[in-house]
Amino acid sequence: MVPHTEDLPGLTMAGRLRTGQVRQLIRLIAEAQEIPANHPERQKHLISGLLRILGAVVGGSVVDCDFRPGGRGAFTAIVLEGWDSTTLPALEVLAQSGSAFNPGLRELMRVSPAHISATTTAMRQELIDDRLWYGSPYVEHHLGPAHLDHALYSTKRGATPSVVHGLGMYRAKNERPFDEEDRSLLHLFHLECESMLRAPTPMIEDVLRAQLPRRERQTLDLLLRGRTDKEIAECLGISRYTVNQYTKSIYRRFGVSSRPMLLARLLGRGSTGNLQRTLRDTLILGK
Structure with missing residues (x-):
């Protein structure tokens, strides 16, 4: 398995999308378009709706300005949904230590897109094997105690190579992992909705x-x-x-x-x- 980018064969992802999820996504986008573009509720509605469609517990839309091979990672949250006192510490440690403290994100930083504006979407298990994931300090001491595990990530690079718009979704430890259909849906969502989620240039x-x-x-x-x-x-x-x-x-x-x-x-x-x-x-x- 390889992460999705829009340059990979099978871009249409025919047969890899659940019809029910696609219908829900179309409805979600239509609802968001009814909300004024400059209203923060539009982005919140998109992310919370995406969590519901994917069956994720927590998720967010961020901009990371040091997302590169060997980079530390430095993200600023645009929209966060589902986080509470139990799960938020797992996010706060990344804000302090850098996105690369998450071994899955660190591996995603090493993915070389075919062109500068490529969107790359990957399940955690495509990026790092179970032994390295569960043996990492981040998962053992932060993600695990937050009762989170299965992860799905998507990044879209901007004009500056190290700057990405990122989406991250997590399921609880006792839930099933994300699968290829989930990945395809997040990839489609990011391609279609990035302009509505984009961080202001300033x-x-x-x-x-x-x-x-x-x-x-x-x-x-x-x-x-x-x-x-x-x-x-x-x-x-x-x-x-x-x-x-x-x-x-x-x-x-x-x-x-x-x-x-x-x-x-x-x-x-x-x-x-x-x-x-x-x-x-x-x-x-x-x-």
Whole structure:
């Protein structure tokens, strides 16, 4: 078995979808489209409905800005459904330790999609065998005590290679594992509904900025204020060569190749006021 991507043979997944689930999914999407696009209830309705159709206990829609081979993982939740005082600690530890602390997600990070915007959907058992899964600290000390086990994941990559929109669903330990039909349904859901679940661009960029090391974050803030490399070097007390190295690293993080492209991405989005407030809060050079 291999994870689904839209480039794999059998994309239509004929014969791999349960008719009843498909009908429920069509109805769910139609209901969500009746809710205003900017209303948070639309996303909650989609995720809670998906949990019901898949028979999952908990699930969520997130954006992860460090989802790459060797990455730590750094997710920001968009919508979480079903989590309570018993299950939430299993999610909180991933927020603290990084998504890669979950061995299934760590393996999913290593999957190389055929193209940059590919959607990849996988059952846990396709990613990691039972011995490694149940022997991992995450499952033994966090997921198990939360009475969760069977997992189903889907990721869709964005323009920046390390940024993904992710969906994760879990069933209880005493329930049956997800199967190929469940996987196909989640894959179809992600392809059709990602635009309705997508995180706002400012959220993604704020997470990316927060992940930068302190000096690179300071360099970015000064770049956005229109400072030259010489001015940045003088302000931070570093060489122009070091500024150039920081700048190249920033370009890679945001998926751009020049200063104009960086400025267009971060300043040309109709939210300059919010960005300026963020800069005022973060530009503490001695921090």
